[in-house]
Amino acid sequence: MQIEDLTIILPTRNERNNIRAFLASLPEDAQLIVVDASDDETPQLVRDIRPRNTTLIQQPCNVVAARQIGAEAANTPWLLFTDADVIFSLTYFSDLARLDASDPRLGxxxxxxxACDRFIAYHRWFTRAQRFFAGLGIPAATGSNLLISRTAFCDVGGFDLRLVCNEDSEIAWRIKRRGYRTMFAPGLVVYARDHRRLERGVMRKVVHSALRCFLLYFNLLPSRWRGRDWGYWSDAPPAQAPSRLR
Incomplete structure (x- = not known):
């Protein structure tokens, strides 16, 4: 997969402490769409640091709606969803170029x-869990490092806009159930730089994610609970749902 085949989609909200390092980890010729809901200088930093190949959309919304807005604005065959609190590994895009993405059923x-500083053990175990569930045919995707073909994205109708978290895992399951192939590529690595949620308690995060994902996967989460984050995004702005893909 070549760099011209994808658009990087980045939701941001008050990421002035992270955005410089994130942007520095991108190839200059990569297309980037930033959907920003900040009330700090994040959007100005984006304009100043990366004026080329960058589209900035300022829209007060939550992360799920931001991902959807970015996907609707992109026109490449592949969409790369990520977060501002990570950086791409030095070999990420060269490794990606060696992946064969020619299969039309690869969704x-x-x-x-x-992590390269703290919580290294947590992320090591998370990667092992991803590998385990991939072996069972259950994609365990993270929104910090998720590529979706535009065809598959449109086919499943995009993200579930009722959700405020776990939207990354949920869309990967729907893509798989629609008959597309999903691939875990452990060599494609992003590094976390901001550990705010883990600092609030590793077990809290593990239990929160595991319980919600279990309920979502087996369709046991009531609709009225999908819009509640159980404290995950306690400072998130209210969602403003964008239009669906045409």
Whole structure:
């Protein structure tokens, strides 16, 4: 997969402490769409640091709606969803170029998320869990490192806009159930730089994610609960749903 085949989609909200490092990890010729809901200088930093090959959309919305807005604005065959609190590994895009994405039934590729300072053990175990569930045919995708073909994205109708978290895993399951192939590529690595949620308690995050994903996967999560984050995004702005893909 070549760099011209994909658009990087980045939701941001008050990421002034992270955005410089994130942008520095991107190839200059990569197309980037930033959907920003900040009230700090994040959007100005994006304009100043990366004026070329960057589209900035300022829209007050939550992360799920931001991912959807970015996907609707892109026109490449592949969409790379990520977050501003990570950086791409030095070999990420060269490794991606060696992946064969010619299969029209390949709907999603998801990589690993690691850490280079703290919580290294947590991320190591998370990668092992991704590998385990991939062996069972259950994609365990993270929105920090998720590629979705535009064809598959449109086919499943995009993200579930009722959700405020776990939208990454949920869309990967729907893509798989629609008959597309999903691929875990552990060599495609992003590195976490911001550990705010883990600092609030590793077990809290593990239990939160595991319980919600279990309920979502087996369709046991009531509709009225899909819009509640159980404290995951306690400071997120209210969602403003974008239009669906045409």
């Amino acid at each position: 999603a590729i998801y990589g690993a998320k690691k």
